[in-house]
Amino acid sequence: MSQLQDRFNSIVKKIEERFTDPEDLNFIKKQIADIAMLYMDEVNKIMDFSEKRVNQVYENQKLLEQKMSQIEKGMDHIEKELYIEDEDYDFEIVCPYCNHEFVSDNIASDVKEIECPECHNIIELDWNEEESGCSDGHCSTCHGCGEETEDTNEESESQEEDNEDDDM
Numbered sequence: 083m084s085q086l087q088d089r090f091n092s093i094v095k096k097i098e099e100r101f102t103d104p105e106d107l108n109f110i111k112k113q114i115a116d117i118a119m120l121y122m123d124e125v126n127k128i129m130d131f132s133e134k135r136v137n138q139v140y141e142n143q144k145l146l147e148q149k150m151s152q153i154e155k156g157m158d159h160i161e162k163e164l165y166i167e168d169e170d171y172d173f174e175i176v177c178p179y180c181n182h183e184f185v186s187d188n189i190a191s192d193v194k195e196i197e198c199p200e201c202h203n204i205i206e207l208d209w210n211e212e213e214s215g216c217s218d219g220h221c222s223t224c225h226g227c228g229e230e231t232e233d234t235n236e237e238s239e240s241q242e243e244d245n246e247d248d249d250m
Contacts, residue, residue: 090118093114094111094114097110097111097114173185173186175196175205177198177200177201177203177205178205179198179201179203179205180198180200180201180203182198182199182200182201184198184199184200193207194206194207195207
């Protein structure tokens with residue numbers, strides 16, 4: 083700013099040296115001051131506009147940071163729900179002895195029993211693991227040790243019809 087002031091004073095000094103008539107000199111100085119004020123007003127407008135824009139950017143950034151924080155919380159929740167580390171699970175369990183319902187956090191899939199926090203009985207956990215050698219017909223790979231399905235009934239009926247045709 084000091085250089086600007088020095089440059090301005092230098093220009094005024096040259097004008098004062100050139101124009102000796104006090105009335106002309108005052109007129110020229112007033113015109114230069116008016117021009118300088120016009121430029122300063124425009125510079126101030128630009129600075130005000132720039133300051134408003136910077137403040138808008140700052141406010142928008144704060145809003146974006148808040149939204150990002152909310153998104154991160156949501157993503158953490160989704161990640162917790164979808165990606166379970168070390169095969170630990172949260173389960174809602176109803177005790178078969180006292181009907182107390184409780185949530186057990188971080189039960190690994192290799193845990194076979196858990197204690198009821200209410201009655202302290204041991205509850206055997208059923209992980210629905212398929213065992214080989216199905217004996218009751220309730221496994222998903224069972225093909226004949228349980229109730230007959232519609233397909234097997236149709237096959238046996240068609241075999242009976244074939245046998246009747248052979249007999250004739």
